[in-house]
Amino acid sequence: MTEVPRFWREIPQRYNLIGNKCRKCDWIxxxxxxxxxxxxxxxxxxxxxKGxxxxxxxTIIRAAPLGFEDLVPYxxxxxxxxxxxxxxxxxxxxDSSEVDIGKRVKVCFRKIAEDGKAGAISYGYKFKLV
Ligand SMILES: [Zn+2]
Structure with missing residues (x-):
C-alpha cells in the first residue's frame, strides 16, 4: 500500500511516548x-x-541524509x-553548541517529513532543552 495508511496507523505512537511496563519486574x-x-x-x-x-x-550532524540538508548542523x-x-x-x-551532556530536555512533536505526492506530513518526537 501507499505511505498514507501506514502514516495513520502510526499516529498514536507518534503523538505520545507510549511504552509498556512489565507486570513482573516493572521495567518500562x-x-x-x-x-x-x-x-x-x-x-x-x-x-x-512523561517525556x-x-x-x-x-553527536552533532553536519552532513545530513537526503531530505534533511536544510537542518544541519543539528x-x-x-x-x-x-x-x-x-x-x-x-x-x-x-543552537547545536548549546547541547551538552547532562542538560535537561523534554519531548516535543515536530514535522519530520513531507510527502509531496501524497500530501502527507509525518510528525514525530524530538526533544528541546528546558
Ligand atoms: Zn520484565
Missing part, C-alpha cells in the same frame, strides 16, 4: 516490546512516559528519560 520498555527486555516476560500494561530526561551523550542525543528508558532523538529549538 520503550518503544513497547512484546517481550520484556529485562526479564523476558510478556505481561504488560501501557505506560505513558522528560537528560542528555547522556550526543544534534542527535541519547536521552535518559526520568521514567527509565533511553531514547535517541534530535534536539531542536537551539
Amino acid at each position: 520498555n520503550f518503544p513497547p516490546r512484546s517481550i520484556c527486555k529485562k526479564c523476558n516476560d510478556h505481561d504488560f500494561e501501557r505506560f505513558d512516559l 522528560e530526561g537528560k542528555i547522556i551523550t550526543y 544534534a542527535i542525543a541519547i536521552i535518559r528519560l526520568d521514567d527509565g528508558p533511553r531514547i535517541t532523538a534530535q534536539i531542536v529549538d537551539c
Whole structure:
C-alpha cells in the first residue's frame, strides 16, 4: 500500500511516548516490546512516559541524509528519560553548541517529513532543552 495508511496507523505512537511496563519486574520498555527486555516476560500494561530526561551523550550532524540538508548542523542525543528508558532523538529549538551532556530536555512533536505526492506530513518526537 501507499505511505498514507501506514502514516495513520502510526499516529498514536507518534503523538505520545507510549511504552509498556512489565507486570513482573516493572521495567518500562520503550518503544513497547512484546517481550520484556529485562526479564523476558510478556505481561504488560501501557505506560505513558512523561517525556522528560537528560542528555547522556550526543553527536552533532553536519552532513545530513537526503531530505534533511536544510537542518544541519543539528544534534542527535541519547536521552535518559526520568521514567527509565533511553531514547535517541534530535534536539531542536537551539543552537547545536548549546547541547551538552547532562542538560535537561523534554519531548516535543515536530514535522519530520513531507510527502509531496501524497500530501502527507509525518510528525514525530524530538526533544528541546528546558
Ligand atoms: Zn520484565
